[in-house]
Amino acid sequence: MTAISIGYFVGVVLITLLITLWAARNSHGRASFYAASSQISGWQNGFAIAGDYLSAGTVLGAVGLYSIVGVDLALYLATPIAGLCLMMVLIVSPLRRLGRYTLGDVLGAKLPDPRTRLAVAVCSVSISLVYLVAQLVGAGALISIVFDLKFATAAIAVGLLMTAYVAFGGMLAATWVQIVKCALLLTAVLFIAVLSTLKAGGLPALYEKAALVNPAGAGLFVFGGQKMGVFSALSLSVGMIAGTMGLPHLLIRFFTVRNEAVARRSLVIATVLIGVAMSAVMLILGPAALAFVARQPLFHTAAGALIGGSNMMTLHLGRALGGDVLFGVMSAVAFSTILAVVAGLNITISSTVAHDVFGLLRRGAPLSEKTELKVFRLSAFATAAVAVSAAILLQNQNITFLIVMGTSLAASTTFPLLIMAIYWKRLTVAGVMACAAVGLLSTVLLVVLSPSCWVKVLGHASAVFPSDYPALIALPVTLAITWIVSTVTRQRDSVGKGIQSLSQERIAGMEGAIHHDDCRV
Amino acid sequence: MISRHLLWKCALVLFLLAPLVLLEGWNAIPPSWLSHRMGGVPMTAVASVVLFLALVALTAIYSAPPAPPRQ
Numbered sequence: 001m002t003a004i005s006i007g008y009f010v011g012v013v014l015i016t017l018l019i020t021l022w023a024a025r026n027s028h029g030r031a032s033f034y035a036a037s038s039q040i041s042g043w044q045n046g047f048a049i050a051g052d053y054l055s056a057g058t059v060l061g062a063v064g065l066y067s068i069v070g071v072d073l074a075l076y077l078a079t080p081i082a083g084l085c086l087m088m089v090l091i092v093s094p095l096r097r098l099g100r101y102t103l104g105d106v107l108g109a110k111l112p113d114p115r116t117r118l119a120v121a122v123c124s125v126s127i128s129l130v131y132l133v134a135q136l137v138g139a140g141a142l143i144s145i146v147f148d149l150k151f152a153t154a155a156i157a158v159g160l161l162m163t164a165y166v167a168f169g170g171m172l173a174a175t176w177v178q179i180v181k182c183a184l185l186l187t188a189v190l191f192i193a194v195l196s197t198l199k200a201g202g203l204p205a206l207y208e209k210a211a212l213v214n215p216a217g218a219g220l221f222v223f224g225g226q227k228m229g230v231f232s233a234l235s236l237s238v239g240m241i242a243g244t245m246g247l248p249h250l251l252i253r254f255f256t257v258r259n260e261a262v263a264r265r266s267l268v269i270a271t272v273l274i275g276v277a278m279s280a281v282m283l284i285l286g287p288a289a290l291a292f293v294a295r296q297p298l299f300h301t302a303a304g305a306l307i308g309g310s311n312m313m314t315l316h317l318g319r320a321l322g323g324d325v326l327f328g329v330m331s332a333v334a335f336s337t338i339l340a341v342v343a344g345l346n347i348t349i350s351s352t353v354a355h356d357v358f359g360l361l362r363r364g365a366p367l368s369e370k371t372e373l374k375v376f377r378l379s380a381f382a383t384a385a386v387a388v389s390a391a392i393l394l395q396n397q398n399i400t401f402l403i404v405m406g407t408s409l410a411a412s413t414t415f416p417l418l419i420m421a422i423y424w425k426r427l428t429v430a431g432v433m434a435c436a437a438v439g440l441l442s443t444v445l446l447v448v449l450s451p452s453c454w455v456k457v458l459g460h461a462s463a464v465f466p467s468d469y470p471a472l473i474a475l476p477v478t479l480a481i482t483w484i485v486s487t488v489t490r491q492r493d494s495v496g497k498g499i500q501s502l503s504q505e506r507i508a509g510m511e512g513a514i515h516h517d518d519c520r521v
Numbered sequence: 522m523i524s525r526h527l528l529w530k531c532a533l534v535l536f537l538l539a540p541l542v543l544l545e546g547w548n549a550i551p552p553s554w555l556s557h558r559m560g561g562v563p564m565t566a567v568a569s570v571v572l573f574l575a576l577v578a579l580t581a582i583y584s585a586p587p588a589p590p591r592q
Contacts, residue, residue, distance in 0.1 A: 071563070071565040071566055071569060072545060074541060074565075074569035074572070075541055075542065075545050077569075077573065078538060078541060078569070078572055078573060078576065079538065081573055081576040081577065081580075082534050082535070082537070082538050082576055084576075084580060085534050085576050085577075085579050085580040085583065086531055086534055088580050088583045088584055089527055089530045089531055089534075089583050090523070090527065090531070202561070203560070203561060203562050204558075204560065204561020204562065205561075207561060207562060207563060207566075208561075221563035221565050221566065222551070222555075222556070222565060223541070223544040223545065223551055223555065223565055224544050224545055224548045224549075224551070226545070227548065228545050228546060229546060230546040230547055231546075232546070233542050233545040233546025233547075234542065234546055237538065237542050260586075261586065264584040264586070265584065267580065267584065268580055268581045268584045271576075271577050271580040271581075272577055272581075275573050275574060275576070275577035278573050279570045279573050279574065282566060282569050282570055282573070283562070283566055283567075283569075283570050287566075423522060423523045424522070425522075
């Protein structure tokens with residue numbers, strides 16, 4: 001590490017801590033800690049959503065993935081944008097209208113029963129925790145290499161900073177950390193794109209160089225080279241679209257704005273920013289990484305593996321184009337990216353635990369705002385402790401299955417729950433509980449049996465479930481069981497209510513007859 | 522219930538995405554224009570970016586508030 005790199009790194013940490021200090025002074029009460037008092041503007045929320053979505057894996061990892069799958073990366077990048085588009089059509093307005101702080105509020109508004117809130121809370125916490133652990137494993141690896149630290153030290157440092165943002169600054173601090181990160185990331189991505197085009201001597205020359213360096217040659221620029229298969233392509237698409245629409249840490253961002261119109265505007269801004277980043281990766285950064293980093297001995301180990309894994313590709317590209325100075329800038333940007341995403345995830349878990357779960361544990365006893373905020377802060381610490389410990393345990397494992405699991409869980413739990421709660425009047429409390437249970441269990445089971453876990457982690461010869469993407473099975477099964485359970489329980493409830501009302505009518509009738517007889521006597 | 526208007530909107534998004542899924546999953550033979558280059562850039566890369574931008578544009582169009590019901 002050079003002094004310049006350390007300077008950038010310290011700068012990022014100082015800026016985010018100053019934001020937290022400012023936010024802590026301006027955050028008072030539940031509304032400001034959970035939803036920044038719904039005073040975030042459309043532009044700010046748009047940047048924050050993009051900052052929340054564009055994780056290290058999404059942008060930095062996508063550049064690395066391009067060197068393996070080539071233009072087939074388009075499917076991985078287009079499906080989340082389609083998910084955001086469908087989120088606009090189906091979810092944003094009703095979500096903002098029904099919810100206040102958490103997804104539990106949205107379901108609770110439709111089915112006011114504590115079990116509904118608990119079922120959604122379990123799903124939100126599971127999804128966010130899986131995502132958080134995956135982010136921390138990636139973050140630990142990235143930072144330990146960049147700053148030559150031990151993995152545990154790097155993971156603990158990220159965990160401490162994340163806790164400080166959430167526990168002291170709440171949603172206001174997390175929002176501004178995400179805004180700063182998004183601006184830094186997009187500037188860096190566009191700067192590197194321009195620099196690599198100039199260095200190669202234009203886009204055609206960049207593609208020529210990339211094809212020359214890679215053994216697959218121009219084959220990387222042809223669709224279908226990955227030979228994905230029908231099931232995997234469909235399941236990946238369904239999982240990415242539905243998963244993006246069900247990510248709790250993205251959805252709760254719509255509670256930070258004033259009304260539905262601002263929420264819709266903020267999603268447009270976020271989609272434009274995400275689209276620009278994805279386009280830059282697809283058109284320039286991917287081929288540039290191939291041209292300047294792939295096959296360069298400086299960036300590879302003796303065994304031929306990329307130093308630090310595929311997430312490091314963009315950082316190596318920075319070094320190849322601009323030496324230590326640009327490497328330092330890219331390291332700082334990667335660090336800010338990780339901090340912003342983990343802060344967003346932690347705040348989702350902490351607000352869900354404090355607002356939805358703790359209230360239920362108190363069995364309906366009123367909870368003061370002060371106590372709830374205390375629980376929120378304690379949850380932030382506990383979440384960080386659990387996630388950092390899990391990340392340290394999993395540091396030497398291939399964690400691809402965790403990343404797939406996060407999106408797949410969202411696709412099979414929060415997505416069907418929200419869609420059915422918003423658009424299907426016959427959904428019952430038992431249906432909600434069945435949806436959460438079946439969605440969680442089927443997804444976890446299929447991911448464990450998939451090649452990325454059963455073969456790569458557990459070491460079996462072949463996988464029980466043939467694809468890494470379970471959504472094409474898990475989502476329809478969850479929807480079908482939710483429909484069956486809701487239909488059966490609604491009929492039972494209406495029969496029960498019918499008998500109850502009939503008995504009441506008969507009792508009233510008998511009372512009337514007795515009264516009539518009394519009068520006659 | 523999801524209105525027919527919303528279903529049409531969803532169908533258009535999926536219709537835009539379908540060719541890419543078809544090419545990836547079914548290993549369908551791509552149209553010949555996809556193997557050309559545009560100013561030295563592979564058409565596959567250009568088409569992907571056009572698809573991203575079309576989806577972004579559609580999101581912007583769909584952000585308009587629903588029209589009030591007719592009297």
